[in-house]
Amino acid sequence: MDDIILDVQGMTKDFPGVRALDDMRFTLRRGEIHALLGENGAGKSTLMNILSGAYTPDAGQITLDGERVSFRTPLDAEKKGISIVHQELAIFGSSTVGENIFTTHAPRNALGMIDYGKMYASARQLLDEYGFSDVNERRMMRRLSVGRQQIVEILRAVKKNAKVLILDEPTSALTERETDVLMQIMRNLNQQGVSIIYISHRLEEVFRICDSATIMRDGRYIITLPVAQTTKDELVRHMVGRDVIYQYGAGTSPVGEELLRLEGISYKRYVKNVSLTLHKGEVLGLAGLEGAGRTELLQTIFGVHRPDSGRVFLEGHEVHIHSPQDAKAKGIAFITKDRKNRGLFLRKSISDNFLAANLDRFTRRGLTQFKLARQGAEEYKERFQIKTPDVKKKVMKLSGGNQQKVLLSMWVSRQPKVLLIDEPTRGIDVGTKESIHSLIRDYAKEGMGVIMISSDMPELIGASDRIVAMYEGSVFGELDLESITEQRIMSLTSGIEVEAKG
Amino acid sequence: MEKQVVSGPRGIIRRIFEIREIVILLLVLLLGVFMSIRSPQFLTARNFQIVGNYMATDMIIGAFLTISLIAGNTDFSVGSNMGCSAFVCGLLLNAGTAIPLAMLAGLVTGVLIGLLNAFCVVRLKVLPMIATMGTWMAFKGVGLMIINSSTLSNFPRDFKALVQDNQFLGFLGIPSLLMSMLIVTVIAAFLLKYVSFFHQAYFIGSNPESAKLSGINVKRFTFVLYMLIGLCAAFAGVLAISRYGSAPASLGQGVEFRVISALLIGGVSLNGGEGSILGTFLGILLMALIANALTLFGIDTNLQNVLIGSIMVISVAIDEFNRRRQS
Numbered sequence: 001m002d003d004i005i006l007d008v009q010g011m012t013k014d015f016p017g018v019r020a021l022d023d024m025r026f027t028l029r030r031g032e033i034h035a036l037l038g039e040n041g042a043g044k045s046t047l048m049n050i051l052s053g054a055y056t057p058d059a060g061q062i063t064l065d066g067e068r069v070s071f072r073t074p075l076d077a078e079k080k081g082i083s084i085v086h087q088e089l090a091i092f093g094s095s096t097v098g099e100n101i102f103t104t105h106a107p108r109n110a111l112g113m114i115d116y117g118k119m120y121a122s123a124r125q126l127l128d129e130y131g132f133s134d135v136n137e138r139r140m141m142r143r144l145s146v147g148r149q150q151i152v153e154i155l156r157a158v159k160k161n162a163k164v165l166i167l168d169e170p171t172s173a174l175t176e177r178e179t180d181v182l183m184q185i186m187r188n189l190n191q192q193g194v195s196i197i198y199i200s201h202r203l204e205e206v207f208r209i210c211d212s213a214t215i216m217r218d219g220r221y222i223i224t225l226p227v228a229q230t231t232k233d234e235l236v237r238h239m240v241g242r243d244v245i246y247q248y249g250a251g252t253s254p255v256g257e258e259l260l261r262l263e264g265i266s267y268k269r270y271v272k273n274v275s276l277t278l279h280k281g282e283v284l285g286l287a288g289l290e291g292a293g294r295t296e297l298l299q300t301i302f303g304v305h306r307p308d309s310g311r312v313f314l315e316g317h318e319v320h321i322h323s324p325q326d327a328k329a330k331g332i333a334f335i336t337k338d339r340k341n342r343g344l345f346l347r348k349s350i351s352d353n354f355l356a357a358n359l360d361r362f363t364r365r366g367l368t369q370f371k372l373a374r375q376g377a378e379e380y381k382e383r384f385q386i387k388t389p390d391v392k393k394k395v396m397k398l399s400g401g402n403q404q405k406v407l408l409s410m411w412v413s414r415q416p417k418v419l420l421i422d423e424p425t426r427g428i429d430v431g432t433k434e435s436i437h438s439l440i441r442d443y444a445k446e447g448m449g450v451i452m453i454s455s456d457m458p459e460l461i462g463a464s465d466r467i468v469a470m471y472e473g474s475v476f477g478e479l480d481l482e483s484i485t486e487q488r489i490m491s492l493t494s495g496i497e498v499e500a501k502g
Numbered sequence: 503m504e505k506q507v508v509s510g511p512r513g514i515i516r517r518i519f520e521i522r523e524i525v526i527l528l529l530v531l532l533l534g535v536f537m538s539i540r541s542p543q544f545l546t547a548r549n550f551q552i553v554g555n556y557m558a559t560d561m562i563i564g565a566f567l568t569i570s571l572i573a574g575n576t577d578f579s580v581g582s583n584m585g586c587s588a589f590v591c592g593l594l595l596n597a598g599t600a601i602p603l604a605m606l607a608g609l610v611t612g613v614l615i616g617l618l619n620a621f622c623v624v625r626l627k628v629l630p631m632i633a634t635m636g637t638w639m640a641f642k643g644v645g646l647m648i649i650n651s652s653t654l655s656n657f658p659r660d661f662k663a664l665v666q667d668n669q670f671l672g673f674l675g676i677p678s679l680l681m682s683m684l685i686v687t688v689i690a691a692f693l694l695k696y697v698s699f700f701h702q703a704y705f706i707g708s709n710p711e712s713a714k715l716s717g718i719n720v721k722r723f724t725f726v727l728y729m730l731i732g733l734c735a736a737f738a739g740v741l742a743i744s745r746y747g748s749a750p751a752s753l754g755q756g757v758e759f760r761v762i763s764a765l766l767i768g769g770v771s772l773n774g775g776e777g778s779i780l781g782t783f784l785g786i787l788l789m790a791l792i793a794n795a796l797t798l799f800g801i802d803t804n805l806q807n808v809l810i811g812s813i814m815v816i817s818v819a820i821d822e823f824n825r826r827r828q829s
Contacts, residue, residue: 054715074714074715074716074717075717078717090709090711090712090715090716091709091712092704092705092708092709092712092713092775093708093709093775094704094707094708094775094776095704095705095708095775099704103705103716103718104698104702104705104716104717104718106698106701108698112697113696113697114695114696114697114698114701
């Protein structure tokens, strides 16, 4: 039966410098659970944010239950019957579980007062109904585990009696049992006639629960498939579907002896028993989804987090890194993906930034040598081709690519042995991307070892000599230059395939 | 992963010490017992009245300030507001305006200052701390300008009688100031707990973005609360000049820091999302008792500031410690 509850046509949304959605379409039939799939940055969240009223589209139309609608606020969407559970938790930590379920819709008595007795009784009933008899409805929300908080949030959306429920990666924080319960909740709602849009990177779950799947890529509609008549491989093929392969110098520098070795590094729930080896002159790519623990792994190596277990060897000797300062002193550099907030002093000049990274080297007899710093900055400006007339210019006035070059110069000027770099080219245009990769490659040729995170798969393939794939904190496989294909990486990082490490 | 549940007597004690109200109550009781043993004057009706009067204006201001601060909006202008509104009332009284009208004008002044605060915070998007520090300074100046930096006195006999002779709200033999304080406190506590509009304070304070997404009108809330705080500050000012029978130029000065420190002692978090009217009441009571004890024992009352300052920092430090341990 083709009874359509929600139809999206010609949806387009531009953000500065990037088209997040391009003539996207999407059709949800009444009473189905519909998976929305795509790589990081494919535009899934943007589409969902439009459907739930958080963003306004630049073009396109939404038809809900036969009626043309447009939402100006999330409340508009909610009133029309579209509820969303966002990827990030939206909880009220210092209120109780019951209050979090009801928020502003708490039951009231005849005088308009909040009826706490009734509220907690309904909350109790709801929790019992879904098998959470162990969650106390009067407990303070922030004392619950993250998974339980997520469940409470989903119950809040359930309470709103939505026609369409959007779940944006709800299982990323859930345990297996909690995931089972979530599936149960989804089935129950589905039987009550609620249509569900389900976003997940775990294809297992898609096959367990969804009726159909729509795949999007680069903000565009690709295909809609009935789940029963497809395979994981087919889904992955459509999600990847590119033929352009970039050449960023993979395999062009001589790989030397072992530089850094991790043995069984674990940190909380983010990093689980990770072992890997980095050689001199090598660019090692870390592949994985958002939340796979890649950033946390680099931070742990750099001493931001203290590992719960595991050992780190630098040039064959075991080292204990207690702090970023410690890591820096031992010749490790870490370039954060959050360059604007954590990497650079945006309101300061290029030469001041350069000075800040090298304060110890530019101090003579307790006095800061501004002239030396300026000369150093000039030198790197030429070498890195940072496009600015003057190194006294504030960093915030530079383009993203040039900012990244400044950040890179700050760290490599200390001549580290190991360079850890997180999403070096996020939000940077293609030309600058290439020059950043060739800079990184130049340093590798001089013997530096590089571990690089990138969510841009073709870029990662083009730049890495070897790729390690992470899934939910663990290493799921390792691919060398010959065996790297986008599809293999995709399978490994979605947890479909586990490769026995040789 | 489930959190470990701490059980046994140690766990219970630890739990109790995580509830700020209980900790402050224990401090209050401890101080009370100590005082009744050491000072014969402490447990007298006269002394209770002194403590009550000392608390009254602070508590009247602190009640709605608590609700606002739970939602994350502080207000430093309350002291200047109290003074300025009282001066407006006093000037009109001396100009021969009818008493109810002069009082009303005082209260309206307070509401208008609150409205200005809300405008700066909501429309101009100035951080509450900065916006209200600005109005705090400005209205301190305005207040002193309108009274020419001198003390207003010679108010009509009938006006002074309101509080001095307990004609205003004074029934059951409870003095006006005490009664006003109790009424404001109970109303604020009731609203915060049982009326959705005010209860929203907790949601807004603990997660402003989510609060907006779940359809809470944060702007309207902010406007209403600043105006109510303004009203209460003016009310406190009017009661104060009726009680003193004069309006000294220093009226209201320093009140803002005293009240906000009492709030912090009572468990309101400057980060928002936490606090209760009971906590605020206990915080203000503790401050009044400390002042009372120092007076009864003839100790330098400046020590009060030392003690209050220390207690405030220590209690917030304990909070932060608990928070870190929990996460």
